[in-house]
Amino acid sequence: MQKPLLIIIGGPTGSGKTDLSIRLAQELSCSIISADSRQVFRELAIGSAAPEPEQLALVKHYLIGSKSITEPFNAGMFEQESLKLLDQFFTDNPVQIVCGGTGLYIDALLNGLDQFPDIDPLIRDELNTQLQVEGLESLQAELKIKDPIYYDQIDQQNPQRLIRALEIIRSTGQLYSSLRKNTKTERAFDSIYLATDLPREELYSNIEKRTDSMLAKGWIKETELLLPYRHLNSLQTVGYKELFRFLDGELKLEDAIELIKQNTRRYAKRQVTWLRNKAQVNWVHPQTDAKELITIYLSNKLT
Numbered sequence: 001m002q003k004p005l006l007i008i009i010g011g012p013t014g015s016g017k018t019d020l021s022i023r024l025a026q027e028l029s030c031s032i033i034s035a036d037s038r039q040v041f042r043e044l045a046i047g048s049a050a051p052e053p054e055q056l057a058l059v060k061h062y063l064i065g066s067k068s069i070t071e072p073f074n075a076g077m078f079e080q081e082s083l084k085l086l087d088q089f090f091t092d093n094p095v096q097i098v099c100g101g102t103g104l105y106i107d108a109l110l111n112g113l114d115q116f117p118d119i120d121p122l123i124r125d126e127l128n129t130q131l132q133v134e135g136l137e138s139l140q141a142e143l144k145i146k147d148p149i150y151y152d153q154i155d156q157q158n159p160q161r162l163i164r165a166l167e168i169i170r171s172t173g174q175l176y177s178s179l180r181k182n183t184k185t186e187r188a189f190d191s192i193y194l195a196t197d198l199p200r201e202e203l204y205s206n207i208e209k210r211t212d213s214m215l216a217k218g219w220i221k222e223t224e225l226l227l228p229y230r231h232l233n234s235l236q237t238v239g240y241k242e243l244f245r246f247l248d249g250e251l252k253l254e255d256a257i258e259l260i261k262q263n264t265r266r267y268a269k270r271q272v273t274w275l276r277n278k279a280q281v282n283w284v285h286p287q288t289d290a291k292e293l294i295t296i297y298l299s300n301k302l303t
Helices: 017-028 053-058 075-092 103-111 121-134 136-146 148-153 159-172 200-216 219-225 240-247 253-276 290-301
Strands: 005-010 032-034 095-099 190-196 281-284
Touching: 005 017, 005 103, 005 290, 017 032, 017 053, 017 095, 017 190, 017 290, 032 075, 075 095, 075 103, 103 190, 103 253, 121 136, 121 159, 136 148, 136 159, 190 290, 200 219, 200 253, 219 240, 240 253, 281 290
Parallel strands: 005 095, 005 190, 032 095, 190 281
Antiparallel strands: none
């Protein structure tokens, strides 16, 4: 190989990314860097569906449970930490794997991030207060009016993406979409993007079974311990938001569970749509044999 090769394993939540990445890493004798914006936080082990200890024991994983929810972590930090790890790993093995469903993190690693001006923390605080008091719909409505181009491009259910765009707009007076360079940063490695693909009925069934399993493992107790931190961005996510409403007495448990399943299905659908719009993604069944994947997609890149 002229350059090291980075294998990206993405796909919607509940589609079997973890098991596939482990089998492939075992076959290639490499490690796995997690590109999951929630699994990085150790306090969210159950609610983020982090790999089980027995899975982690099969292959060395990085950036899983490596941070506390009280520590900042974002796409730029992920980019820098992952690049440092890959510099080390490629010296021993020219093939490495990144696995996760956070598209912004993967884009940052593959293409680099736009550089924006520093933002007054007061503006961010104002937007976070707006989120808490007026809800997500308030941020969505503001961004749709101020920057409809970017509004149509992003996950509109992601408060971090909404707040990031609005804080730039309020601070600079310019459209967030107009400040994005949309040019790729050259990397010292080649990459191939694989995404796990399942029929919708099977994917939704997996999501429902996994939700039940997470609850059986103590997800409600985990959420109770996080009540003092519910204002943090890391907890503005599917699952915890619904369980907080249950703990507040706003929802019955069965209603909260059904809402979690429904919102997770919607999230998975948005992930699939986002990936379908990427020309370089190769869709694969998660149960595909690792040797077969190497033969079909990687053999010409490993020579």
